[in-house]
Amino acid sequence: MRRNLPIFGVLTVLLVAIAIANPYFLEPQGFLAFVKRAAPLAILAAGQYFVIVSGEFDLSVGSLVTAEVVIAARLVDGDPGATWPVIALLLAFGALVGAVNGLVTTLLRVPSFIVTLGMLLILSGAVSLWTDGSPRGALSEQFRQFGRGTIGPVPWSALILGAVVAYVVWLMRADFGRTLVATGDNQTAAALSGVRVHRVKTIAFVLSGLSAAVCAILLGGFAGVSAQVGQGLEFQVITAVVLGGVVLGGGRGSVAAAIAGAFTLQALFTLLNLHGISGALEFTVQGLILIVAVALGTLQPSWRPRRRKPPALTS
Amino acid sequence: MPLDRRYVLAAAALATLLPLSACTTDKPDSASSPRSSAGTKKNTGDQSKFFVQADYDAQLAMRSKTATGPAEKPWEQAIDPQMVDTARYKKAGPYHLCFSNAATNNPWRQVGWKTMQAEVATHPEIKEFTVLDAEGKDDKQISDIAELQAKGCDALIVSPNTTTTLTPAVKAACGKVPVIVFDRGVQADCPVTFIKPIGGYAFGAEGAEFLKQKVKPKGKILALRILPGVDVLETRWSAAKIAFDNSELDVVGVEFTEGDAAKTKSIVTNYIQRHGKIDGVWMDAGATAVAAAEAFEDAGQPVPPINGEDQQDFLQKWKDAKLTAIAPTYPTYQWRTPIIAALKVLGGESVPKVWNLPQPTITQDNLDSYLKPGMPPLHYALCGCEDMAGYPQNWGGKK
Numbered sequence: 001m002r003r004n005l006p007i008f009g010v011l012t013v014l015l016v017a018i019a020i021a022n023p024y025f026l027e028p029q030g031f032l033a034f035v036k037r038a039a040p041l042a043i044l045a046a047g048q049y050f051v052i053v054s055g056e057f058d059l060s061v062g063s064l065v066t067a068e069v070v071i072a073a074r075l076v077d078g079d080p081g082a083t084w085p086v087i088a089l090l091l092a093f094g095a096l097v098g099a100v101n102g103l104v105t106t107l108l109r110v111p112s113f114i115v116t117l118g119m120l121l122i123l124s125g126a127v128s129l130w131t132d133g134s135p136r137g138a139l140s141e142q143f144r145q146f147g148r149g150t151i152g153p154v155p156w157s158a159l160i161l162g163a164v165v166a167y168v169v170w171l172m173r174a175d176f177g178r179t180l181v182a183t184g185d186n187q188t189a190a191a192l193s194g195v196r197v198h199r200v201k202t203i204a205f206v207l208s209g210l211s212a213a214v215c216a217i218l219l220g221g222f223a224g225v226s227a228q229v230g231q232g233l234e235f236q237v238i239t240a241v242v243l244g245g246v247v248l249g250g251g252r253g254s255v256a257a258a259i260a261g262a263f264t265l266q267a268l269f270t271l272l273n274l275h276g277i278s279g280a281l282e283f284t285v286q287g288l289i290l291i292v293a294v295a296l297g298t299l300q301p302s303w304r305p306r307r308r309k310p311p312a313l314t315s
Numbered sequence: 316m317p318l319d320r321r322y323v324l325a326a327a328a329l330a331t332l333l334p335l336s337a338c339t340t341d342k343p344d345s346a347s348s349p350r351s352s353a354g355t356k357k358n359t360g361d362q363s364k365f366f367v368q369a370d371y372d373a374q375l376a377m378r379s380k381t382a383t384g385p386a387e388k389p390w391e392q393a394i395d396p397q398m399v400d401t402a403r404y405k406k407a408g409p410y411h412l413c414f415s416n417a418a419t420n421n422p423w424r425q426v427g428w429k430t431m432q433a434e435v436a437t438h439p440e441i442k443e444f445t446v447l448d449a450e451g452k453d454d455k456q457i458s459d460i461a462e463l464q465a466k467g468c469d470a471l472i473v474s475p476n477t478t479t480t481l482t483p484a485v486k487a488a489c490g491k492v493p494v495i496v497f498d499r500g501v502q503a504d505c506p507v508t509f510i511k512p513i514g515g516y517a518f519g520a521e522g523a524e525f526l527k528q529k530v531k532p533k534g535k536i537l538a539l540r541i542l543p544g545v546d547v548l549e550t551r552w553s554a555a556k557i558a559f560d561n562s563e564l565d566v567v568g569v570e571f572t573e574g575d576a577a578k579t580k581s582i583v584t585n586y587i588q589r590h591g592k593i594d595g596v597w598m599d600a601g602a603t604a605v606a607a608a609e610a611f612e613d614a615g616q617p618v619p620p621i622n623g624e625d626q627q628d629f630l631q632k633w634k635d636a637k638l639t640a641i642a643p644t645y646p647t648y649q650w651r652t653p654i655i656a657a658l659k660v661l662g663g664e665s666v667p668k669v670w671n672l673p674q675p676t677i678t679q680d681n682l683d684s685y686l687k688p689g690m691p692p693l694h695y696a697l698c699g700c701e702d703m704a705g706y707p708q709n710w711g712g713k714k
Contacts, residue, residue, distance in 0.1 A: 024588040033588070033614075037581050073692075134422035136691040136711045138628075148613060223576035223606045224628070225692055227422075231575070273570070273585050 007244050007260045014267040021274040032155055038266035039157040040147070040218040044233065045240045045262035046168045046255055047211020050204035052241050055184040055250025056105060056112035058205060060119035061212040061237060064097055065230030067123045068216030070135045073225040077137040086143070090213045097123070098209020102202030112205075120234065127227065135225050147221020157218045164214065168255050180204060184250025232283075239286045240265045242293040265289075358566045359538075359556045365549040374516040375554070382673045389673045390648040390699045391655060394513065396667035401507060404493045405663030406469065409442035412657050413468035413492075415459045417476035417499075418451035422602070422626075422693035426700075427650035429710055433703040434651040438658060453480040460484040464491050470657040473506075474498045478546060493660050497653045499547065508666045510652045512645055512674040515550030519599065521643035521676050522622030523558035526595040529620040529639055532563030534594030537586050539607060541574045541600055551599040564595070576606035583610035596621040601642065602693070604629045608638060625677055628692035630685060642677035642685075648699025689713035 015025075024030040044061060051058040068090050075089070076082045101119055105112040146156045171177055182190040183200050191197045219229050244261025246253025269282055377394050384392035412435070419428050435444045445466055449456030456476050461484065463471055471488055472495045475481035482501045488494050489505035497510035526536060536559065540552055552569075559566050568586055572579040586593055587610065596607050601624025611618040618638050623629035625644040633640045649672050659666050675697065677685050685696040691711040700706050707714065 022585070022589050030588055033584055037584070132425055132711070134425045134691060134693045134711065138692055148609070219577055223580050224609070226576045226602075227693075228575055229577065270581070270585065273582060274589065 007257050007264060011260055011264045011267060014264060014271055018267060018271050018274060021271065028153060032150075032153065032158060034266070034270065035158045035161070036155040036222070037270075038263050039155075039161040040215040040222070041233070041236060041240060041266055042161055042259045042262040043164050043218070044211050044215040044237045045244070045258045046164055047208035047215075048237045048241050049168075049244075049246055049253070049255045049258035050180060050207045051112070052238070052246050052248060052258075053184045053250055053253055053255075054180050054201050054204045055187065056201060056204070057116055057238070057248075058098075058101060058208045059113065059116040059234045059238075060097065060101060060123060061208060061215075062230040062233035062235075063120045063123035063127070064094065064209065064212040065216040065219060065233055066227065067127050067230075068094065068213055069220040069225060069229045070127050070131055070227060072143065072216070072220055073135050073137040073139055074131075075137070076140050076143055078140055080140045080142045083140050083142040087217060090217060091210060094209040094211075094213030094216075095206050096209070097212075098206040099202060101209070102205030105205065106198035106201050131227060135227050137225070139220055139225060143217070144221040144224070147218040147223075149221075157222070160214065160218065164211075165256075165259060168259075172255050176200070176203070181251055184252075186251070235286060235290075236265060237262070239290050239293075243289050245293075248294055359559055359569060362556065363549040363553045365546050366553040370514070370550075371516045371554060371557075374514045375520060377513045377671060378517050378521075378674075382671075388699075389646070389675070390651040392673050393667045394671040394673060396670065398665040399507065399668045400665050401493070401660045402663045404470075404507070404660050406661055408440040408661070410440055410469045410658070410661055411443040411445070411467060412441055412470055412472065412654065413463040413466060414444065414446045414472040414653075415456055415463055415474070416446060416448045417456060417474045419448055420451050423645070423647060423695060426695045426698050426710060427647040430647055430698050430700045430703070431650040431654060433700060433705060433709065434654045436704060438654065440658065441654075449476055451476060453477055456481060457484045460488050464488055468492055469661055470495060472497065472653040472657060473501075474653075475501055478502060493657075495653050495656050495660070497649060507660050508656050508668060508670050510649060510656060510670040510672065512649055512672045514674070515547050515645075516554040517674055518643045518645055519551035519554035520558055522597050522641060523555035525622060525641040526597055526620055527558060527562045527564060530564060530595040533565055535567045535590055535592065536564045536595045536597060537583065537593050538566055538569045538597045539572050539579060539582070539599070539603070540569065542571060548599050555597055555599075559597075567593070572603055574600070574602055576603045579603035580606040580610045580613075583607050584614060587611065587614045587616065592616065593619055595619050598622055598624075600624055601626045601629050605632045608632055608636065612636070625685060625696040626692070627687070627690045627694040627696065630677065630682060630696060631692075634682060634686055640679075644675055644677065644695075644697045646672065646674060646697035646699070647695045648672070648697055651699055687712070 019025045025034065048058055048061065072086055072090055075086045097119065101116050104110050104115045146160065149156050179190065179195045179200050183195055183197050187197055240262035241258045242248060243264055244253065244257035246258050268285060272281060380394050382392035382394045383396060419425055435441055445463065445468065447459035447463060449459050453476050460473065470493045473485055474497055478499055478501060482503050485494060485496065485501045486503045486505055494506040495508055495510065496506040500509050500511065530536065538555065541548055567590055570582050572582060596619060598604055598607065604621060604623030605628050608618045608621060618636060620639040622641045622643060625642050629642065632638065652670060652672060656666050656670065687696065689712045690707060694710060694712065698710065700710060
């Protein structure tokens, strides 16, 4: 936990700044509304973390979220009875897209940047072909409950986020987590020491696909059907993960920090909005964070010895 | 050790961001600037550089005028038509019509495009209808227009992607074939007719005047816009700005939503939290109106007076939640008119030089006549398509 302190520090500073601008934020309801808003991105960040820490990218999540919401609206079509079957189908579809990304990346050795960029285009093309640019159907109130409703004072999305966080933290402490980080750190070494690299990476992509499905269920619930719901999410989520200190290229960073990165990004957007700053600036801010974070990441070797290098080389 | 890098990263992130958020708070038009006492300075910012007083006056005047033509077919009606003779274009059918479409990249254009195709299908004298979709790109539309001139079109319909950039291309086509422009205009006199609803000023004023009527003086108004810098949206806001500036209402924020429902909901939620209560919501387009209304519901507050547009989901919400609402429109039935106009021109019948179509507003009184069950959430009620072949399934609806 200690090594994640910086991002939590940034997050705390931002939260304090929000509370100063908007005292209502300190009340449970105000804070929970913020958690509810941040939950979809935080869950997506948890999924993206697995892929990034294994040394790959998943750019397809934004389009996947859009596809999932559009599919959900079309299949649910306002029918409460269809809610659970459709949720199961969405999760399966997310896992399938992730599996395809993972298998093409590992077995066919196509760089994941290209595979998932291709998947982004395939999904967005398929969605606009299928919907003719205008989504049909509607989500049932039961479906929307997860992104919109509350149990007592606590939003469903906060509970779902809690479950996801518990699961991913457990996963990273289990064998899978260790092999995943080892794969991202040095794929050859991991393979030589018996890690089934292809399998581990494919599972990482499947987890990312699943996180996109959960994110879609929450976002669709939060704001309803839209053909733009996932637009730009892939950049937001990568920014969030990088902001959490996870190193592009893999092998470094914790999932808790990645999730904190998502909260930080959301807090930042909230703060910008509270200060009446144009939403267009969000992209600029994201761009700055991305460049600064990655630049600092690459500066590191000449700065301090990395763990895997013999100290003699640098000192 | 990664430890240090993390700290540096965090510090750097803060260092980049905090000044960023700090230095912009003193913008004069920013929503965070302390609210002025009512009646002195308004928070609506400077008037848009797209604002043209004469157009504004003309559009506001047109709202109360009666259109000529068959009342049950508003797409054939015109307000203040100045007819032009088209005898020199007269030729015998059958005809080959061509259409350079700016894009079909949003639900409004999708509904319009389907309606236009259905209109074409009702005219046996059209033997061929050639269409090129510019996919929202000016450069593609310029080459599309050039390409269509070589296809032997009897008339060319253009829905320009942007006004200024497409003007030379349209001018070049004018010399070879009768040109009909609709939706957005061009800066040239050469098209035979330019078809449009009354326009953005009328749209924006309608919503703002409704709020002036329904919200008590000093009430807090939140204005939600999609994007800055788009002419057709800027006009909507400029008219609303004038209405708000001449009112006792307190515009507490003017925000850009990028047309994103989740973002809209967050912005509205933030404003409710900051101000405790928002008394009215003005929108420059209706696609995210439902999300805005839901933000109030989720905060446990009644939805204040709000304007949307003629999207199905908003009309449904309006009826179900008994909102105090109004829906100015930018009717999609205008996509029928260019086909009708082209056939008139080729038949030698005179047409209005500027074909101002009526631009109805949906109010509580006529809501039920516009709300059609079974249509998809982003359908536009003013499609004028209800009597056409293939309705409702071709528009995504259920029988």
